[in-house]
Amino acid sequence: MSNHFSYRSALSTSIRGILARTVKKSKPKSEIPGSQNANITDTRYQIIKRILYETPKTELPKMTEQDLERHETIDRAWKLFLRNQQEERENELAAKYRKLNEANLELEKLGPRLFNSAQIGNKIMMFPRQMKIPTETPPLNGWNYDYKPLSSDPTKNSKPLPSDPIKDSEPLPSNPIKDSEPLPSDPNKVSS
Amino acid sequence: KSQSDILNLLKSDKNEVHEGYRIVAGIVLSRTPIILRDPHPFEREYYLYQQRLEHIHAPPFPVDFYFKKGSVAEKKWREKKEREKADALLAFGSRKTKNKTSFEKIDEEETIDSSDVSSDEEEIKIANRITSADLINDVKSLDRALQRTLYLIVKKPRETHSWQFPQGGVEKTETLVQAANRELEEECGNCMDVWFVGRRPIGYYKYDYPKCFVKENIEYKGAKVFFMAAHIFAGQVKVDNKEIIDFAWVTKQEIKNYVHTEYYEAVKDMLSEH
Numbered sequence: 001m002s003n004h005f006s007y008r009s010a011l012s013t014s015i016r017g018i019l020a021r022t023v024k025k026s027k028p029k030s031e032i033p034g035s036q037n038a039n040i041t042d043t044r045y046q047i048i049k050r051i052l053y054e055t056p057k058t059e060l061p062k063m064t065e066q067d068l069e070r071h072e073t074i075d076r077a078w079k080l081f082l083r084n085q086q087e088e089r090e091n092e093l094a095a096k097y098r099k100l101n102e103a104n105l106e107l108e109k110l111g112p113r114l115f116n117s118a119q120i121g122n123k124i125m126m127f128p129r130q131m132k133i134p135t136e137t138p139p140l141n142g143w144n145y146d147y148k149p150l151s152s153d154p155t156k157n158s159k160p161l162p163s164d165p166i167k168d169s170e171p172l173p174s175n176p177i178k179d180s181e182p183l184p185s186d187p188n189k190v191s192s
Numbered sequence: 193k194s195q196s197d198i199l200n201l202l203k204s205d206k207n208e209v210h211e212g213y214r215i216v217a218g219i220v221l222s223r224t225p226i227i228l229r230d231p232h233p234f235e236r237e238y239y240l241y242q243q244r245l246e247h248i249h250a251p252p253f254p255v256d257f258y259f260k261k262g263s264v265a266e267k268k269w270r271e272k273k274e275r276e277k278a279d280a281l282l283a284f285g286s287r288k289t290k291n292k293t294s295f296e297k298i299d300e301e302e303t304i305d306s307s308d309v310s311s312d313e314e315e316i317k318i319a320n321r322i323t324s325a326d327l328i329n330d331v332k333s334l335d336r337a338l339q340r341t342l343y344l345i346v347k348k349p350r351e352t353h354s355w356q357f358p359q360g361g362v363e364k365t366e367t368l369v370q371a372a373n374r375e376l377e378e379e380c381g382n383c384m385d386v387w388f389v390g391r392r393p394i395g396y397y398k399y400d401y402p403k404c405f406v407k408e409n410i411e412y413k414g415a416k417v418f419f420m421a422a423h424i425f426a427g428q429v430k431v432d433n434k435e436i437i438d439f440a441w442v443t444k445q446e447i448k449n450y451v452h453t454e455y456y457e458a459v460k461d462m463l464s465e466h
Contacts, residue, residue: 047257055251078238088465095461096394103396103418107368110210110416117367118391128387130425134225134339138319143334147427149382165373165388 122166208362212413213398217371218359220394220462221344221386221422223441227321229339229466247280331440334428340443341464344429345450346379347438355450357459358436359417368393372420380439381430386422393418395462397455419462 009016063071108115208215231239259266325333334342346358360375362368369391376386400414429439440450444463448456 043256047254051254051257055254058249058251061245061249074238074241077234081232081234081238092465099395099461100392103393106396106398106416107393107418110208110215114208114215114362114368118369118393120391128425130385131224131387131423132226134228136228137321138226138323138335138338140317140319142319142323144426145334145428147383147385164367165369165386166391 206363208364209412210416212411214412214415215362216359216415216417217362217368217375217393218357218395218397218417218419219344219372219376219422220357220419221376221380221424222464223334223342223424225339225341225466227338244283331442331446332428334424334441336441337443340466342441342443343447343463344380344424345440345442345447346429346431346436347440348435349437353452353455355440355452356455357419360435362418367391368418369420372422376422379432379435381432383430384427385425387425389421389423394421395419395459397458399454419459421462 011019104115104118107118255266255269259269321338323333323335323338325336326338330336336342344358345355347354348356358376358379360371360378362371366374369388373386373388376384395418397417397419398414399417401412431437431439442450444460444465447459447463451459
């Protein structure tokens, strides 16, 4: 194996350095960013430095006694409001859980087949892509009423075995080539 | 007569029965909220209050950092600040002025349909939070009550207890979810993009049939309904006019107006307030 880095140049390193420096055009010091002799009229760096190092600290608001009392009352009212909201949410969830628990206990009484088939879960929990979180405003086109089921094959009326609707309606297969959303051609269009 | 007996046997073999009760899978099909909730008036006021405090005590805004000296944007910014200053003085002077300050105007702008169009900016279309379905109170529409969860209830062709969640018997060869899926398709059509939330039931309701009721020549005492949760993402219900004749998408509070009180009491804990 030949060592590629052991060749010797005709010129020595020092001579090569001198040659390189004569060819290369160095920037004037005033153009090198950050240098002390930088162009004085270029205030951008001064502005940045000022913002970073010289912004005044935000002091606590100076409140009179009345102001303070008012502020504290508002604060307590807000905390109470949040607490009430939280409690409502918790109560709703507790009620839902109670119903869920009751339903499953009753299901257990019916026998092993139905109960066991209900308790199994998927190893990898997946949620459908269509399940979207709420936004500020609704989509422009509103609700899509024209949904057609995927398999509209008339010859496939009766399925040989009952299929598991959870497995079948799994999130759409993520084929990056086929199923990727088309890039918006019109940059002004808001996607629905 | 023996033929009908054999048929009855076959039919009884198909359906799941327990202690004389028919095992039934019910479907709680929900359309989750599409838009965020309207803020509570106290929330609005509190956020306004905090915003004012911040404005008063914030360090000076570095205008020269964000706006180039002598540009149009800088000019607009300075004009805006002048107006805000004038309004702020008004606001703290007399709280009962009818003229809304610019702070409150900012909040209001968010509720206006179309955004401000300037010569440089492109117009962005925003849909209204309150839809036409809201105004006419169309219970079949899925564009109504966008902040709330809507649940599907169907009407059966009978006098009493007509409105309920769609439900149907579980067969001996299938699981609860499979039964729920099948019944939903049979009763409400297959033109809906539905996803069932897991295989566990979320609620249980047991009721007795009235003494005169006999289904398919087999005597049942009543039914045990196991409700399955599902979400709808697209499509609409199609009544088959055999088992169900009508449907509605209603909020938890509105269900009370359709459904029998006993049923509502049994079912309400499964449903969301929002």
